[in-house]
Amino acid sequence: MSDVSSSELRALMARVPSVDKVMASVEFAPLIGEYGRTQVLHALRSALDAWRISAQSGDAAANPAVSALDAAQLHATVAAALLARNASRLRSVFNLTGTVLHTNLGRALLPDESVRAVMTALTQPANLEFDLATGTRGDRDDLIDDLICELTGAEAATIVNNNAAAVLLTLSALAAKKEVVVSRGELVEIGGAFRIPDIMSRAGAKLREVGTTNRTHLKDYEQAINARTALLMKVHASNYAISGFTKEVGIEAIATLAHARGLAVAVDLGSGTLVDLGEWGLPREPTVRETVAAGADLVTFSGDKLLGGPQAGLIVGRRELIAKIKKHPLKRALRVGKLTLAALEPVLRLYRAPEMLTERLTTLRLLTRPAEDIHGAAQRVLPALQQAIDARYTVAAEPMFSQIGSGALPVDVLPSYGLVVRMADGKRGGRHLLALEKQLREMARPLIGRIADDALRLDLRCLEAADETQLIAQLVAQPKRN
Template identity: 40%
Template sequence: MPNSSHAPAIPHRQPASGTAADDSQQQPGQQPTRRLPQVEQLLQQPFLAGFIEMLSRPLVTQAVRETLSELRQSEDFRQHGVAPEQIEALIAKRCQQQLRQRQTRVINATGTLVHTNLGRSPLSADLWDEVRDLNTGYNNLELDLATGKRGGRKGLIAPLLRCLTQAEDSLVVNNNAASLFLLLQEVAKEREVIVSRGEQIQIGGGFRIPDILALSGAKLVEVGTTNITTAKDYLDAITDQTALVLMVHRSNFAIRGFTESPDIGEVARALPEHVVLAVDQGSGLTIEEFAPDETSVRQYIKAGADLVCYSGDKLLGGPQSGIISGRSDLIKRLEKHPMMRTFRPSRIVYSLLERLLIHKLNKSPVGEGIAQRTLSNPAAMEARADQLMAALPGYFVSVPAQLVVGGGTLPDEFYPAPALECTDPRPAQQLLDALRELPVPVIATVRQQKVLLNMATLLPAEMELLIAQLKELLLPAPFNATNATEEP
């Protein structure tokens, strides 16, 4: 079986039940013993070599010791002993459980492009290759090559973002939650922040807008209702203690029906000079044509927002990071904040983001994020479905499905996408588990008790591997004439 991870050979991931490690019955030919081997003796056994390389010797040593300790405390072991093969199986099972916690490549067949549990937005392989030398050697991250003295970290990022968003200046932090927190700390600590009741969102992991305001030291002032907030609501709430009006993108839900939200330009024009207008745009949308119903960073800046914070991956297509774009005087204040050093990203993020922005401005395919690449080429999804069905005839049926961008980007947008429904007779949950147990796990979904592989999120480079793994999982074992003639 192809294995793209180039990992050493290890015992195949064991099924959830029915394994030798789960079976207390001794197999024929095994000789039970009440004398357990020494830890070092077991660590020298070939069956642990692959685990040591992938987990480290200390973690495997811990697994060996824990297994031996459990055996010593087992009444069954004290009465009957244990076969050496069973000791090995128990240790291997424990190592396999550890191995599943290791970061590993997976194949996304869920139909969610920016999948938080699967690493969010995958980077372009060409982009990754382009910055390899910048990150495996030294670079001029904080060196001004003209003077030989210490320089800033941003490089070309600020002028590139100025071209892309029309913002005067920008800074980069490690994620968009940090963007918002830093903004609130610097601009609104111990002062009032006005937020619509319909925009006090909570996203995954318990991130709540009211909680972030409280932690930053800002004081929340709620205005409007869940479904209707007007410009007058914002203006009526302003006092001499108001520092900020914060408008938040509804990242994971939509409100329909009797609703009203003010035009940001109307709010911007009416605000007094001492009040900053900030927008948590979130998704990093910079190409209006890609999602015409969403407001891009550039549109917010043009409408009068003083600061806009957004993600560097998601719809932008770069590494996971947070970006704040807006007025130069405010950006300079944020850069001097003591927390900025806590939030600043590594050179890997800076190099990837800088090169991405160059490609994006040059309209190169390397500058396209996963959502733009996928949605601009629906024929490629159909081609992947045809390729899979041709390789495994009779094992899949093409059915209509949908893809979502995900990641808190376009919560009300669903796009048509082909999916393949597996005809394997096994129960859906059993098959779903088996797909996750493959050497390169395949993450699928279930609909109406059938396993679905959504073609939208499969990457072209992984199709050959996916087909090979599915053949091994689904096709019957080759007929073996020798086994067929053996006595039961």
């Protein structure tokens, strides 16, 4: 660091242009037009303050560019600061993790029909709570109630912001200060430490555990019923599996017992699907319609998992029970806005033509994408990736397995293909692979993969044609790091 004499410092300071002069300059006019005078003024003053600190510390004397306080450099500094300050924290990424419904990456991608509907809802007034037939106030649930009931066979439906909220609201409305009977083998915990016992407690209901972790019998439910019982509840274990010496009681048997005792049965399906996934070679999951037909009085499920829509929690079932749930004070706190309803309705309509779902519903299209198509994408992306990274790494196209994600069918995998990056010298990757992973995450549109078995693995199942083109262009334009 160089020393700056008092006279030199005064000379440097004398060359600092006034804030008013800079703000009135032609060069700064576009910045003011884009970001507004307040933001530009703040960024300019910050840049000048930083320069003064550098000058006083002696840095300016050692740096001609700083000492001259070049106008172009000042403009570039302010422009960069404004760009960084106004950049969105929510960024588009390439999901190359191999998990289709990745909770951390936003789960289900919406079809074009939903995107258009959301844009309309964003820019135009809509009949969110207005009955066009009567000219009076309406119920926002009415916008999709008939459609959900058509697809599920339920008498009524309501919607909240996610499935955890759906379970919480159901228990709060129907089981507060009463007991809910659940098998020990179904006391699940899902992402974010959401636990069925905790939700019971928050809802003011008392959990009555029956059976054991691996085996529960109908007599266990029967013996647990007493004057304080409000519900018999079944939770679909979609995020884990128990094998071996196991037994669980089906919904039909539980419903028969409950109805004979004047009780209701609630089923938390979690991921919740409206169609038989087995038709497309995927592992089979119980559908909402099957669950309702089996005797469930209430069924809760997610909108943004296997259903393929926006984040939402749906509750379907008997009309009188849904009406009671909708009257509970929590319903207003947990209700969804117009954007969720606008996005969900087009997704539900797609299910009216199930034979076209693999073309139109993004989630199902990704889940059923043939491995050979993904292999082709891997071959096309490979040269660009190898070019973008340094010679310490080697890239190969290899088969791998994707998973559905978000707690749906965790033990089942989908044959896929992707790119595997290893150290060219055959040694363990360690910090070098971590550095490469960080490099890919720092690209204009970040690449999100995973490190496993001493390799960086980029599963291309979720890389469709448009994204593939963009990814290759980004990799080609990426300056190679040595």
